[in-house]
Amino acid sequence: MSDHVHVRINQGLGVTEDGELVEHSYCRCGTTWTKVYQVEDDASE
Numbered sequence: 001m002s003d004h005v006h007v008r009i010n011q012g013l014g015v016t017e018d019g020e021l022v023e024h025s026y027c028r029c030g031t032t033w034t035k036v037y038q039v040e041d042d043a044s045e
C-alpha cells in the first residue's frame with residue numbers, strides 16, 4: 001500500500017461528563033481522533 005494521508009472528517013461535537021467540549025473526527029481508513037477543548041474558566045495559574 002502506498003502512504004495514506006488521513007483526511008479528517010468532522011463527526012460533530014460532544015461534551016464529556018466533566019463538562020469539556022470534545023470534537024470527534026474520523027478518516028475513511030478507520031482512524032479516529034478526539035480533540036478536547038478546555039472550556040474551564042480556571043485561570044488561577
Ligand SMILES: [Zn+2]
Binds near residue numbers: 006029
Ligand atoms: Zn486515514
